Amino acid sequence: MAEGEFHVLIRCPSCGSLAEAWLDEVPTADLTSDSAADAAATGEIEIECETCGNEIPVTITADLAGWQAHLTEDPDAKVEIERLDYSSYDDWLEELQPEPHPRAIFTQAIGEWTSLLHTIGDKRSGVSGINRMLLVQLFSIVEAYLSDAVIKLAFENPAVAKAIVTWHPDLKGERVSLPKVASQPNLVRDTVVDQLRKKTQFHRFEFLNSMLRVAIGHHLLPSDKAERDLVLQSVQNRHYCVHRNGRDVDGNILGGVTVDYLSRLSRSFTAIVEGLAKAIKEIEVQRPSPLPDEILTIL
Numbered sequence: 001m002a003e004g005e006f007h008v009l010i011r012c013p014s015c016g017s018l019a020e021a022w023l024d025e026v027p028t029a030d031l032t033s034d035s036a037a038d039a040a041a042t043g044e045i046e047i048e049c050e051t052c053g054n055e056i057p058v059t060i061t062a063d064l065a066g067w068q069a070h071l072t073e074d075p076d077a078k079v080e081i082e083r084l085d086y087s088s089y090d091d092w093l094e095e096l097q098p099e100p101h102p103r104a105i106f107t108q109a110i111g112e113w114t115s116l117l118h119t120i121g122d123k124r125s126g127v128s129g130i131n132r133m134l135l136v137q138l139f140s141i142v143e144a145y146l147s148d149a150v151i152k153l154a155f156e157n158p159a160v161a162k163a164i165v166t167w168h169p170d171l172k173g174e175r176v177s178l179p180k181v182a183s184q185p186n187l188v189r190d191t192v193v194d195q196l197r198k199k200t201q202f203h204r205f206e207f208l209n210s211m212l213r214v215a216i217g218h219h220l221l222p223s224d225k226a227e228r229d230l231v232l233q234s235v236q237n238r239h240y241c242v243h244r245n246g247r248d249v250d251g252n253i254l255g256g257v258t259v260d261y262l263s264r265l266s267r268s269f270t271a272i273v274e275g276l277a278k279a280i281k282e283i284e285v286q287r288p289s290p291l292p293d294e295i296l297t298i299l
Contacts, residue, residue: 002028002062002083008069009080010047010056017051026081027062036064044072093197098155102148103277109141110270117262126258132241135257135265139238142269143202146276150208153216153280154192157287161192163215171195203235205272218279220272231268 006023026043033039040063047056057072058079069079099105113134122128154161165171165188174191181187202208209220222228237254240246246254 001025005084012049014054015052019049021047029062098152099148106145121259126255131257132246146202161189167214
């Protein structure tokens with residue numbers, strides 16, 4: 001049997017409504033057979049029409065070309081069958097280069113957000129849905145900056161990528177073969193970037209703070225306790241807004257998401273961004289400058 005995710009779609013012969021089935025496995029062709037006819041394999045399923053309750057027998061055939069399906073009682077009545085493959089949807093991530101100007105994008109985005117806060121923010125209430133939406137958008141802006149800035153830093157600086165590998169709970173125990181290392185000169189860099197891009201939550205500020213402290217000696221979180229508490233406690237508010245429509249675990253709606261709260265939080269986030277941007281700039285200044293093109297041409 002071939003395993004995967006298969007979708008079978010048919011129009012019910014009785015009522016004409018669409019009926020479907022999701023399968024985890026289907027017959028597989030015998031690739032060792034001497035002829036295409038001998039390689040074919042079949043299996044039968046029944047699809048229930050949710051409109052009229054009719055049970056529809058369907059035959060699935062696997063051959064060297066893939067899978068076909070038809071009504072068991074009428075081989076000429078073809079049935080749609082598709083093997084779902086999601087891998088290609090992430091291809092663009094593999095080709096994605098680090099964002100070259102994360103700081104400039106943050107400045108533009110936070111400026112637009114601030115205009116929205118003053119334009120549509122509800123100044124009379126701390127339970128407004130508009131204010132909760134602004135909170136979520138504020139997190140999106142700062143998370144995008146942190147993601148782009150840290151990925152760019154690791155991509156361009158081998159020492160930073162190495163430090164992240166040494167510290168990261170999911171990477172420091174990784175074992176790879178020598179042939180793989182030899183065939184992929186950028187293995188460490190690419191592994192770190194993949195981890196950051198696909199498996200890191202950039203609103204986990206305490207996690208990022210520890211990682212950046214080890215990687216570049218930078219403390220991401222505010223040194224002032226009140227500001228640090230504001231930032232860290234805002235993550236829970238974000239969770240309630242994103243996952244619980246602004247309600248806490250007891251079902252009570254958040255009451256403190258005021259315009260003043262959002263303004264203060266945005267200033268704290270901006271200070272975090274400015275601090276990291278300054279630290280990254282200092283690292284970039286210390287890096288050796290590349291040789292001019294004309295010197296490279298001579299060499």
